[in-house]
Amino acid sequence: MLAGDGLVAFPPMNESPFEIRPAVFRDAAGIVRLIRAHPEELVPRSVSDVLQNIDRFHVAVAGDEIVGVVAWSILPELGTAQHPSVELKTLAVDRNWRKRGVGAALVSRALEHIAQLRPEHVLVLTFVPEFFRKFGFTEVPKDKFMHKLYTGCVNCTRYDNPFTCPEIAMAKPIAGATTSA
Ligand SMILES: CC(C)(COP(=O)(O)OP(=O)(O)OC[C@H]1O[C@@H](n2cnc3c(N)ncnc32)[C@H](O)[C@@H]1OP(=O)(O)O)[C@@H](O)C(=O)NCCC(=O)NCCS
Numbered sequence: 001m002l003a004g005d006g007l008v009a010f011p012p013m014n015e016s017p018f019e020i021r022p023a024v025f026r027d028a029a030g031i032v033r034l035i036r037a038h039p040e041e042l043v044p045r046s047v048s049d050v051l052q053n054i055d056r057f058h059v060a061v062a063g064d065e066i067v068g069v070v071a072w073s074i075l076p077e078l079g080t081a082q083h084p085s086v087e088l089k090t091l092a093v094d095r096n097w098r099k100r101g102v103g104a105a106l107v108s109r110a111l112e113h114i115a116q117l118r119p120e121h122v123l124v125l126t127f128v129p130e131f132f133r134k135f136g137f138t139e140v141p142k143d144k145f146m147h148k149l150y151t152g153c154v155n156c157t158r159y160d161n162p163f164t165c166p167e168i169a170m171a172k173p174i175a176g177a178t179t180s181a
Helices: 025-036 047-052 102-115 129-133 142-153
Strands: 019-022 057-062 065-074 085-093 121-126 168-173
Touching (some): 019 102, 085 102
Antiparallel strands (some): 057 065
16 A cells, blocks of 8 residues: 555554655654664664665654564676666665565565566575565575675675575566566
8 A cells, every 4th residue: 555655554554553665854764773683683783884875775663662673685697688677685674663564565665666677586695584475585505696795795704605694595576577688
């Protein structure tokens, strides 16, 4: 449901205590708080990084509180856009808000937004593959997309290399991809 200014409520506002909307600069502190609350699952991100990429975040908001976040990154292509891909990342829902559809609403809204760019794939590295399977993601060998995910892995301090990292790589093809040979 569209509720003016591109805001989407899941389900209708009078039944739902949260809404999903694009992030704005003043959300950065709340986003970083949620990221810091999930050190085991999420790659840390600084306030500066969040501010600089604020147009690549959506938030779930209940009243004045940010109760969920999702972000995405455009993955590198060299020369022409042969396999344009987007990585879904920084997905977290406040523990008190889990199992109420917030995560699903964030991912659905982010996928809708990303699909407008017509990438070939959306990728995710995750500890919760069962959650992402619900949105059409399937497991892929890490080496297939490692050149794409390299930019994130190269700054990782937790594991020596992507193949010792327990996160599972998953991909979802997007219909109507725009590629140039
Ligand atoms: C994963 C996470 C975002 C799910 O958020 P949520 O708001 O609880 O999810 P939802 O309520 O929208 O659940 C949607 C569906 O996924 C299922 N689901 C939720 N969490 C799940 C999990 N950890 N594993 C498998 N399935 C899960 C729900 O049962 C529901 O299924 P249904 O549609 O059949 O009823 C949340 O648990 C979280 O923030 N985890 C910690 C951070 C994390 O791991 N992020 C992912 C990094 S890639």
